[in-house]
Amino acid sequence: MSAIAEIDAPTIAINPFSESFSDDPYPFHEQLRDAGPVVWLSKYGIYGMARYAEVQAALNDWQTFMSGAGAGIQDLRKGNAWRPRSIVLEVDPPLHDETRAVLARVLSGPAIKKLRPAFEAEAERLVEDLVSRGTFDAVDDLAMVYPLKVMGDAVGVPLQDRECLLPFSNMLFNSFGPENDIFRQSITESGAVVKQLFAQCERAALSPDGFGAQIYQAADEGRISADKAPSLVRSVLSAGFDTTVAGLGNAIYAFAVNPDQWQLVREDPAVGRTAFDEIIRWESPVQTFFRTTPRAVAFEGVHLEADRKVLLFLAAANRDPRHWDNPDRLDLRRKTIGHVAFGSGIHVCIGMMVARLEAELLFAAFAKRVKAFELVGAPRRRRNNTLRTFASLPVRVVC
């Protein structure tokens, strides 16, 4: 018995993986935050946290909210998981620290700085082409094209082998959620891509100078065992594409519906350099991730049972009025430090500098040429169990 009385988490019937939730998550986020610091989501028998303070605290307490049972709803310790776990995202220290260190070196500040000239040239080329067309789809013609080109080149995936990356990620990010209609559909649609994706993780499939090759080099140098290299390449291919596709699509949407904020980017390059962080606070590409309780836990006066999944609503934390002023407003001059769109703590996004670089250079290329983005058709969302993203976003640029 603990000296301080603990209460059970209030029960909520909301289904966070339903169509209505993903169509408009924000009213549901408010209900989840207002219900308490921890809630019990009876539909799935999992805990949830949606307030900023608790999400941030949980992300920074890996011993209480572990990742080793998987970052999805499934407990990967319980066998018959359809996918092999990530050896960086879905492990705890000390194993985590060894694999993380390899990726940290590959994706270090100096390494990312070297990418800038090629990323900038491609941003200029692509944006010049889109602006000359005037009207385009910001998903098909921009958000999907740019990361596949520049990050594909940086990792060392041959041009003709990149088609599997986005269908694979769509399925992977669905697989963090329950086996619902969209998860099953993405499995059907992805067919051969899992095999293609895994083939792409082999040393011989990768160019000799990219991030992929550098991961194999870490194995040559004994910094990880040789059998871990393909898995770490898979992590980069899993995390490095569909997330930025979502973020860049959400960015163009943000500018189209907040033309005053686009003006700020045009007027001040410094705003353009930090805009992406506010955009992903406001519309977070990765909406949720799971942790697991390794034992019974007392957290904020709430009792949590052992071996339960805990759904962290990153996107709800990013709009918690207990932490942010006027959180539903996109405000590119806001101080966004502390947002959890990239996570926080030992698993914080290791590729964030690449994501920021892609966004910064695209925004700068548009800022030189474009006065406004206008929607010319109804945006269509791509429903996914983890990502908030668009399937289609028809826009016209005003020059």
Ligand code: 4MI
């Ligand atoms: C945040 S997205 C993401 C991160 C890591 C992995 C996949 C997706 C992985 O496989 O390590």
